[in-house]
Amino acid sequence: MMREEDVLEALRNIIDPDFNKDIVSLGFVKNIRILGDEVSLEIQLTTPACPVKNEFQRQAEYLVRQLPGIKKVSVQMTAAQRPFTSALQGIQSTLNTVASIIAVSSCKGGVGKSTVAGYLAQELASRGFQVGLVDADIHGPSIPTLFNMTHAEVYINDKKQLIPVERNNLKIMSFGFLLGDGPAVMRGPMVSQYVQQVLHNTDWGKLDYLFIDMPPGTGDVQLTITQSVRLSGAVIVTTPQTLSLIDVTRGILMFEKVNVPILGVIENMSYFICDHCRKKHYIFGSSGSKSLEERFGIEILAELPLLAQLTYPMDSSVGNDFIRQALDRIMMALGKSTVQQKEVPQIQFDSRKVTLAWSDGTQIQVSNRDLRLSCRCAVCINEMTGERILQEKDVRSDIVPQEVIPLGNYAVGITWNDGHASGIYPYRAIKELAGISSTP
Incomplete structure (x- = not known):
């Protein structure tokens, strides 16, 4: 007799390209019904205009139909309903x-x-x-x-x-x-x-x-x-x-x-x-x-x-x-x-270094000077040639952040005590820098 667990196991072979996870782990599969040799289910996507909707439906129908004894498969594609609250509270809109x-x-x-x-x-x-x-x-x-x-x-x-x-x-x-x-x-x-x-x-x-x-x-x-x-x-x-x-x-x-x-x-x-x-x-x-x-x-x-x-x-x-x-x-x-939960690290800084700590236990430290020198904004890098404008002699020894602003789950913006405020530092680049940084 066909079980719901068998259907879910088959559907684990469908991988969402954005999250790089299967649709079962992501919670997209809903309302599985098994009646004899017939299976019906719902795949609830995050947005109605999802471009992989048709491909998910095709894969799901094929995979479930390969299960022993299954002759008919019905896959309904839906999208999570967003609450209609697009204006902020207190505004008639x-x-x-x-x-x-x-x-x-x-x-x-x-x-x-x-x-x-x-x-x-x-x-x-x-x-x-x-x-x-x-x-x-x-x-x-x-x-x-x-x-x-x-x-x-x-x-x-x-x-x-x-x-x-x-x-x-x-x-x-x-x-x-x-x-x-x-x-x-x-x-x-x-x-x-x-x-x-x-x-x-x-x-x-x-x-x-x-x-x-x-x-x-x-x-x-x-x-x-x-x-x-x-x-x-x-x-x-x-x-x-x-x-x-x-x-x-x-x-x-x-x-x-x-x-x-x-x-x-x-x-x-x-x-x-x-x-x-x-x-x-x-x-x-x-x-x-x-x-x-x-x-x-x-x-x-x-x-x-x-x-x-x-x-x-x-x-x-x-x-x-x-x-x-x-x-x-x-x-x-x-x-x-x-x-997606924004994976924003906890950020601390002092007179010597900037420290980033993620919830999974990952922690990196980069010296203030190395991080300031790594800036790739248009003030520090020549846009047309890619050559570095900012030189080591241009960065003061007591450089320290005055303000650090997390930018989503991808970068951090820093205002430095030398007045520089246009730098945006991707977490990926900071992790790479941490491997070679001479953190004091």
Whole structure:
């Protein structure tokens, strides 16, 4: 007679690529029912748009069907229900019916953030999910132009809520719809007020996902959004150019200070492919992604090339493989962040060293001087050549941290007593350094 333990044992052969663990150990398998030669079960994933959903279902049906005496297998794929509490407590908001909110951010303009946000939202909506896109850039709203909707009319329902404009199953709201072609000339407090209205007073209905096209930068408006919305995660868009890489640091620190998980970085305009020779040309340099991963320890979700297709109005565009792959990586990162306990070490420092201790008993120590010298920020390393700018003679002997900020489960930010505050030190790099550090 077939037992539930036999079914679970078979399903242990299905490995989740993000966690590198089997789906039984991760608790994804639910509601196993055995009736004679028939088996039904549920696989509950972390996010409804999980890109490996179909593969898990196929593997589960095959593996269980191989068990002796089993003739029929039914596998239902579901996703863990997120509570609809996307606005912070005390705020009346229509976002309370949105399951997951993803901020698409950049720390400077001109990197293609709005284009990336628009394509990601459109791709996810085309997969049958309930998706919204809000353009929170008051001074320079781009979404109306990108979707060829510069003259869209916005209506108000009987609750005096803005009704989003729908296009191809995607709900869209932008301050540009309200502003028209005129300039937005207003001061900070008024800007924040309008952002709050567009975010919290739009009749989104129930959404699986909402993408926020954030205003560029890390100022008051950005903080207003992060403090009034319970963001599920943030995607940072940059380019390989030097200035963009410098500014990424500010974005990472901003999101981490308000406890928003960083899903990863998308490097836009990474390269172009020649029509004749099909060779990749890295016109801004080829080390951008490598530099980001080494410096920040966070995942590079995609390297998007320069493509003519991405300049067309989105109302006439078709799917793009690069965008599909980027979206898959984002959904996997989002699912991982919802169940993974952030393994943040306990951090202590004194006049000589920095000590990191993890819950599994691992402890490492690095001298203050060695750690300061290892900084790979744009002030300490030449972005274009990779050559070290910071020299040993430049670091004082009494160097000591003034503030240490854990950055998720991947790095730590340190402000030093020499005034240096732009360094982000991945735990992986610190562990490597500890092996050669001359800790006093």
